[in-house]
Amino acid sequence: MREEVFSASIQKIEVMDADDEDDHPWIEEEEYRKLYRKMMIARKFDEKAFSLQRRGEISTYAPHKGQEAAQIGAVFALEDDDWIVPSFRESAAFIMRGAPLDKIFQRWMGDANGQKDLSEINTLPVAIPVGTQNLHTAGLGMAMEKRGDENAVLGFTGDGSTSEGDFHEALNFSGVFNGHSVFFVQNNQYAISMPREKQTKSDTLAQKAIAYGIDGIQVDGNDILAIIKAVREALEKARNGEPVLVEALTYRLEDHTTSDDSTRYRDDEEVDEWKEKDPLKRFRQYLKDEGLWTDELENFEQEASKRVDEAANSAMEMDDPGLDELFDYVYSETPDILEEEKEALKKEFEVEK
Incomplete structure (x- = not known):
């Protein structure tokens, strides 16, 4: 005889479309407009x-169009001494954290110098492998607990990484060692071409937290106010050694990367349905409905395009x-064999010239 001993119950947070909407005392009036401006800059950055x-200036690019609310809202919720661990689609998060636009472009153009000085804004460099950033999030959070720190770490990842062992190991270690970690899963419905429903039988990704003894919450990822509310609550717990898994329901409106063709696995009807939920469009309408819209915001799209164009030109x-930079930052003390390889490569380049 089988007996059901447990049924997962996951809280979903919504704000803009909620019937019991509050006055959001946690956001100042001007901050609404700041959030919209950041979202617009992120959208224009993505387009550029x-x-x-x-044009061949960037070899490959991972668009974030449609995920601006998730990234910008999550970073807005952070304190200055909190840390960020990005994956590879977090250009909007970098923008919100204060990284210079030209430096973000520089990194996408293949120059690692675009990631210099990120430690000054408590941000790790981009992690391209799927899932490894979850281990970094866990490690930082565990270190914070061991040191007795009162800050937290926000780690970005995608729904695809929840099928990786790294994800589950990170959650398990964080739970056991009371890590100050918030694992922020941007569930944009596809791991490249693999739809979420073919990755897992779980009704939600958030409920995967329960197996590891930590909290899991789901949030409307296209509702920037809900994101801020959810992540702030999660960070408050994490700072006290209670890690949290946040699943943000969103959608990437473009291809996985510029090497992908999403028309091969997504139909136009599905994409059009999510376009109606575009976070920029939703937030604009919300600000108008709440009497927070201004002429300055109406004209800001042109200003955002100008800033982005100038930054792109600066990066180019x-x-x-x-050549030395290929070798000089691999080890704290460069071994002799690497010095020999560097000198050999220099001579080779001189011969070719």
């Missing part, structure tokens, strides 16, 4: 980066990295 990739005008 896509254009630069098609930067000097290329030197």
Whole structure:
């Protein structure tokens, strides 16, 4: 005889479409407009980066269009001494954290110098492998607990990484060792071409937290106010050694990367349905309904495009990295064999010239 001993119950947070909406005392009036401006800059950055990739200035690019609310809202919820662990689609998060636009472009153009000085804004460099950033999030959170720190770490990842062992190991270690970690899963419905329903039998990704003894919550990922509310609550717990898994329901409106063709696995009807939930469009209408819209915001799209264009031009005008940089930052003390390889490569380049 089988007996049902447990049924997962996951809280879903919504704000803009909620019937019991409050006055959001946790956001100042001008902060609404700041959030919209950041979202618009992120959207224009995305469009420009896509254009630069098609021109050959960038080899490949991972668009974040449709996920601006998730990234910008999550970073807005952080304190200055909190840390960020990105994956590879977090350009909007970098923008909100304060990384210079030209430096973000520089990184996408293949120059690692675009990631210099990120530690000054408590941000790790981009992690391309799927899932490894979850281990970094766990490690930082565990270190914070061991040191007795009162800050937390926000780790970005995608729904695809929840099928990786790294994800489950990270949650397990964080729970056991009371890590100050918030695992922020942007569930954009597809791991490249693999739809979420073919990755897992779980009704939600958030409920995967329960197996590891930590909290899991789901949030409307296209509702920037809900994101801020959910992540702030999660960070408050994490700072006290209670890690949290947040699942943000969102959608990438473009291809997985510029090397992908999403028309091969998504139909137009599905994409059009999610376009109606575009976070920028939703937030704009919300601000108008709440009497927070201004003429300055109406004209800001042009200003955002100008800033992004200037940053892209600045990045393209930067000097290329030197040959030495391939070798000098691999070890704290460069071994002799690497020095020999560097000198040999220099001579080879001189011969070719």
